[in-house]
Amino acid sequence: MSVTTADAVRPLPGRRWLTAAIVWALLLSVPAWLPMLGGYTALAARVLVLGLAAMSFNLLLGFTGVMSFGHAAYFGLGAYGAGLTLKYLAASTPLAMLMGVLLGGVAGTLFGLLIVRRRGVYFAMVTVAFGQIAFYIAYSWNDLTGGYDGLRGFTRAPLDLGFATIDIANNDIAFYYFLLAVFAVATGLQGLLLASPFGRTLLAIRENERRARFLGIPIERHIWMSFSISCAFTALAGALYALLNNFADPMGLHYTLSGEIVIMAVMGGMRAFWGPLVGATLFVVAQDYISSITVNWMSFVGLIFVLVVLFFPRGLLGMLQGRGGR
Amino acid sequence: MFQLVLFNVTNGLIIGAFYVLMALGLSLILNLSNVINFAHGNFLALGGYMAFVLTPYIGFWGALLVSPLLTALFGFVIERLMIRRVYGRDPVYSLLLTFGLAFIMQDACRYIWGPNGLPMNVPDLLAQPLTADLFFITWYRIFMVAIVIVAVAGLFAFLRYTRVGIRIRAGTLDLDTVNALGVNVGMLRSLNFAVGSLLAGLAGVLAAGQIGLNPNMGDDLLMPSFIAIIVGGVGSLTGTLLGGLLIGVAAALTTVVWPAASEAVIYVIMLVVLVVRPRGLLGEEGMLT
Numbered sequence: 001m002s003v004t005t006a007d008a009v010r011p012l013p014g015r016r017w018l019t020a021a022i023v024w025a026l027l028l029s030v031p032a033w034l035p036m037l038g039g040y041t042a043l044a045a046r047v048l049v050l051g052l053a054a055m056s057f058n059l060l061l062g063f064t065g066v067m068s069f070g071h072a073a074y075f076g077l078g079a080y081g082a083g084l085t086l087k088y089l090a091a092s093t094p095l096a097m098l099m100g101v102l103l104g105g106v107a108g109t110l111f112g113l114l115i116v117r118r119r120g121v122y123f124a125m126v127t128v129a130f131g132q133i134a135f136y137i138a139y140s141w142n143d144l145t146g147g148y149d150g151l152r153g154f155t156r157a158p159l160d161l162g163f164a165t166i167d168i169a170n171n172d173i174a175f176y177y178f179l180l181a182v183f184a185v186a187t188g189l190q191g192l193l194l195a196s197p198f199g200r201t202l203l204a205i206r207e208n209e210r211r212a213r214f215l216g217i218p219i220e221r222h223i224w225m226s227f228s229i230s231c232a233f234t235a236l237a238g239a240l241y242a243l244l245n246n247f248a249d250p251m252g253l254h255y256t257l258s259g260e261i262v263i264m265a266v267m268g269g270m271r272a273f274w275g276p277l278v279g280a281t282l283f284v285v286a287q288d289y290i291s292s293i294t295v296n297w298m299s300f301v302g303l304i305f306v307l308v309v310l311f312f313p314r315g316l317l318g319m320l321q322g323r324g325g326r
Numbered sequence: 327m328f329q330l331v332l333f334n335v336t337n338g339l340i341i342g343a344f345y346v347l348m349a350l351g352l353s354l355i356l357n358l359s360n361v362i363n364f365a366h367g368n369f370l371a372l373g374g375y376m377a378f379v380l381t382p383y384i385g386f387w388g389a390l391l392v393s394p395l396l397t398a399l400f401g402f403v404i405e406r407l408m409i410r411r412v413y414g415r416d417p418v419y420s421l422l423l424t425f426g427l428a429f430i431m432q433d434a435c436r437y438i439w440g441p442n443g444l445p446m447n448v449p450d451l452l453a454q455p456l457t458a459d460l461f462f463i464t465w466y467r468i469f470m471v472a473i474v475i476v477a478v479a480g481l482f483a484f485l486r487y488t489r490v491g492i493r494i495r496a497g498t499l500d501l502d503t504v505n506a507l508g509v510n511v512g513m514l515r516s517l518n519f520a521v522g523s524l525l526a527g528l529a530g531v532l533a534a535g536q537i538g539l540n541p542n543m544g545d546d547l548l549m550p551s552f553i554a555i556i557v558g559g560v561g562s563l564t565g566t567l568l569g570g571l572l573i574g575v576a577a578a579l580t581t582v583v584w585p586a587a588s589e590a591v592i593y594v595i596m597l598v599v600l601v602v603r604p605r606g607l608l609g610e611e612g613m614l615t
């Protein structure tokens with residue numbers, strides 16, 4: 001078994017179910033306990049959306065071993081795809097999400113073709129530069145995207161199920177549960193994907209690319225598919241972000257956000273399935289709190305980056321679950 | 327029309343010169359230490375601000391000399407304290423580290439010198455236009471391009487003729503062997519980082535005289551510098567030089583025909599290179615991949 005090293009960092013099956021149960025119990029009961037802690041539901045919604053982005057990104061970093069530093073591009077494309085659909089095509093939330101995923105997913109798939117042979121920092125540099133293309137287009141195509149000010153003038157539409165209508169447009173709690181449902185489906189799919197032979201092959205590539213190549217695995221094709229899938233899921237998160245804010249702005253495409261997505265994954269633990277969600281929670285809450293008490297929040301956020309890299313490189317879950325593992 | 331073309335070509339050369347200074351520094355660090363310095367634009371800003379502080383005491387000419395050296399010293403210390411801890415680890419850590427550093431440095435500049443732009447005065451001699459017709463070409467611009475040429479020539483001479491320079495080039499190709507031959511690789515990397523920072527600091531002083539100072543003055547130069555490296559080919563300094571000039575001039579010429587697309591053309595060049603010649607113009611297959 002060439003993937004035994006990967007198994008070594010995985011918790012026991014029983015503990016995995018326990019982790020999942022805790023995560024879902026906490027997420028499902030957010031509207032009940034968050035206000036008591038002084039939070040608000042929109043903050044939890046932000047955590048969910050960015051957590052999904054970080055988990056989607058982590059399919060690449062944590063489970064394929066490839067470092068992309070341009071995932072904000074696909075996040076932002078998803079957001080613009082959804083926003084433009086709602087503004088110009090139809091007032092349909094599912095259609096907006098679909099278009100967002102398509103825009104980001106197709107862009108990622110095409111670009112992935114160009115870069116699958118690159119590795120390491122060079123891969124990161126090319127992805128970051130490509131990401132800026134999307135930023136640049138959104139920034140300069142004023143007529144369509146609203147340019148620097150961002151895309152406004154759309155609102156998410158109530159969800160029409162045929163037999164009933166759910167008012168996610170005005171009811172924050174209903175919208176939170178809608179987000180949670182989408183999050184559940186997306187992370188469920190990711191979990192299935194990682195447990196499948198395809199997912200195990202990705203782990204093999206991460207652990208030892210050369211050996212995987214000798215086993216006859218088409219490395220480039222696997223990395224390409226992993227990149228495309230990761231981009232599509234990230235675009236879904238972006239589409240949800242546009243729905244959450246009723247707004248899409250070019251900063252959602254900027255490489256600053258790419259860096260934040262990466263730090264979320266690393267901070268929570270990139271080798272753990274739920275790590276990026278934990279990281280997103282820590283980061284979003286910390287950013288929200290710090291920017292409310294000081295104008296110099298950038299220094300503190302930068303300090304988080306530096307401290308995590310120097311002192312907690314394995315992330316929170318990595319430290320909790322990895323004792324004696326590696 | 328002739329004036330318009332000349333105006334844009336001059337602008338392109340000057341912007342290209344900044345791209346070259348930034349990209350060469352980034353490229354040096356990337357080649358030897360496999361680190362992308364996201365904070366490079368902030369090193370540039372630091373160089374500019376230090377010149378601003380020093381000018382009242384030692385004049386513009388003194389600041390032009392001292393400020394890049396101080397930036398190099400700062401880079402040296404940062405490398406010793408932080409960057410060296412991530413060598414040999416997953417590249418994600420070096421990226422995140424310099425990324426966080428960029429945040430802190432930008433915020434520090436804003437905290438110390440304020441969020442608004444500051445003007446930096448250059449000597450009267452340089453502020454004059456060349457002739458009344460060519461009012462947009464000041465002596466400062468000519469001087470700037472000349473300094474960049476001297477700096478680039480100096481860098482290449484340094485890498486070719488000095489002991490440290492030769493070791494840096496050798497280390498780029500095979501650091502383990504250089505280490506085995508008894509060279510202090512840790513110090514070599516620190517010095518190399520300092521040289522890269524020196525170039526950024528120099529670009530900062532020159533930029534301050536041209537466009538003034540603000541905390542994020544280096545940000546707009548970072549991405550084109552990445553692209554200059556990608557276009558020129560990772561692992562080749564000559565390639566980086568070529569890439570920087572190419573995208574600078576291409577952007578300027580595009581401004582003549584279609585101003586709105588001047589930045590887009592940089593990205594188009596990058597995509598064309600990635601499709602046609604993925605390793606970059608002068609890059610070698612297998613470097614850093």
